[in-house]
Amino acid sequence: MLIKTYGSAILGVDAVTVTVEVNVTNGVGFNMVGLPDNAVKESLQRISSAFGESGFRVPGKRIIVNLAPADLKKEGTAYDLTIAVGILGANGDIRADELGHYVIMGELGLDGSLRPIKGVLPIAIEARRRQCKGIIVPAANAREAAIVNNLEVYGAESLKQVADFFNGTSAIPQTVVDTRAEFARSLSGYEYDFADVKGQETVKRCLEIAAAGGHNAVMIGPPGSGKTMLAKRMPGILPPLTLSESLETTQIHSVAGLMRKEDSLIAVRPFRSPHHTVSDVALVGGGANPKPGEISLAHNGVLFLDELPEFKRTVLEVLRQPMEERRVTISRAKMTIEYPASFMLIAAMNPCPCGYYNHPTVECTCPAGAVKRYLNKVSGPLMDRIDIHIEVTPVPVSRLNQEGRAESSSAIRERVLAARAIQTERFKGNPGVHCNAQMTSKLTREHCALSDECRSIMEQAMNRLGLSARAYDRILRVSRTIADLEASPDIRPHHLQEAITYRSLDRDSWGQ
C-alpha cells in the first residue's frame, strides 16, 4: 500500500513541506530515495530498534521510501518519526486514514522515545499555511509549536503514543498556548537592571542615547571598569519587543535549536556576546548546511563584542554588510538563504594593549604609537558604523561603598520610549527607517538642520579637535537623538556639544 506522511525541511528560517511516500510491496528489501543525507540514512537503525521496543515488527516486505521534492537535500534526524509512521501506515499496523492531515516529525531514540528537533516553529507555520489539521512533534518541542494558532499541536513522548493516537486507542493531550498571554507574561523578564550599577552616570547617559536612537556604540576603558556589566543591561532599556519582532527572533532561535523546553516565545531582546575567537561563519551564519550565526541570533537585540580589537580582522569585516542591510544573505550554488540580522552593536575595548591609556591614576606603559596601532586593528569602515564612542573610567572605591540604588532600567526605558515615539512619527513616510541611526545622508540633512550658532560650534569643533569628515554625519544624528530625548524640535547648541564629546576616537590627539 502507498502511504504519504508529511514533514518539513528547513531553508533559512522558513520550512518547506517534504512529502514522505512509503510503498510496501511484495518482495523483500529496502530502498530510500530523494537525497537523504547520512543522518537520514542512519534513521533506519533507530527505526528498526524503536519498532522492536514499541511492539512492532519491521515488515518483511519490499519497502520503498521517497522523500519529495526529490531534488531538495534532506538532512538531520527529524524525519525518523515521519518515515517510521509512514512504514507503520503502509504496512497496515496503524490506521492510515488520518495520516495525511498531520505533519509528523521527531527524532527517535533506540527505545522508541522521541527526542527534540530543531526548527519546530517554522515547521508549524508551514503546516498552518498548508491548512493541515495538526502537527505531531516531540513533547519537548510542543510549546514552541503551539504559539502558532489555528493548528492542533500534539507533543508525543514515544512512537507507541503516536501509533495509539492514529489508531484511536489513546489520545495525546493537545498543547495549547495563548500566544498573547504568554508574550505578555514573559515581557518583563530582564535579568539585569541599571539600578545595580553604581556610578558611571555618563556611560549610562551614553547608553540611553544609544538605545533612544538605535545607535551602535563602543565603550573604551581599562580592565575592570564595568564595560561588560553595563552592556549586559542594554536590552533592558530598549523598547519592549513587539509580538511580530518576538516571532521573528523566536523563529531564528528555533531553527538554531536554542529554544528551551519550557519556553515558547523569546519575548525579551536577545543579548549575544560571542567570544573574540569566534569564526566568520559562527558570527554571520553559513556553513555547508547553513545555520544562523550570532548576528542573527541577536536579531532585534544586542550584539556585544567584548575586546573588539582582539577579534580577527576578517570576522569584523564580514559584519559590515549585514550591519548595513540588517540581514545576511548566504549564497550557495544550489540555493540562497537569508537570515534577518537587525541588531544593535555594542562593542567594548581597552584603549591600548596595557589597558591604561587615559586612566586617571595608573600610568600607561605602552610604547609610543601602540595606542594608535591598537585602535587601527579595527578597520575604519567598521568604526564608521559606530556612532557613539564612550570612554569608561573605573568607579572609585568610595563610590562603590556608597549605599543606595541608582536609577532603574525601567525609568530609563520610559525616556527611551518617548524619544522613539518622536522618531516613529518623524519617519512615518520612510519605510525601513525606524530610528535616527538609520537616517541616510539625505534624511540627515532634512531632519538635522543647524542654526547659525550650531554651525559655528560644529566648525570650531571640527577644526580644534581635528574631527574627520565621517564624524560629521554621526554627530548630527546623535545630536538629533539627544534633542529627541528632551523632546526638542530643534537641535540646540548643548545637544550638539554633547554629541561632539562622543567622538573620542576620531580626535587627532587620540594616542598622541
Next chain:
Amino acid sequence: MAHIQLHTYTPDSRTKESRQEAKELGSTGEQIATRYLEDKGYTILERNYHAGKHEVDIITLHEGMIVVVEVKTRTDTQISNPEDAVDHRKRGYIIRVINQYMATHNRSEEVRFDVLSIVYKDHKPDIRHITDAFNILNY
C-alpha cells in the same frame, strides 16, 4: 587499507583436509537443522537455494510466512558465536537472494530472517534458534 588486502589476496590458510572437514560439518549441520525445523512444523521449500553466486541455506514456510534460515555450525573448539558469522554483507546477500526467489516464484508472503546456530559439544549438537535475527532495515 591493510585489512582489505588480507581479504582479497591471502589464500585460505587452512589445509585441504580441514576445508573438507568444515564442509562436512556444515552439511551435517544443515541436515540437523532441516530435521529440527520439520519437527517444529516448518515446511521446507528449498535447500541451498542459489541466485547468482550467493545462496541461502534453507527456505521454509511457517504460519503463512516465508522463513529464511541461515545455518551456522561450529565445534566448540572454535571460539566465536556462530550467529556472529552472519555479518552485514552476508545479510545483504541473503535479502537480495530471497527477493529474487520471491519474484521468480511469485510469492507474496511476508519474510522473516532466522539464524540457526548449532554448536557441537561432546559430539552432541546444541541447537539455538534465533527468530527475526535481522530485518531489512538493520541488516
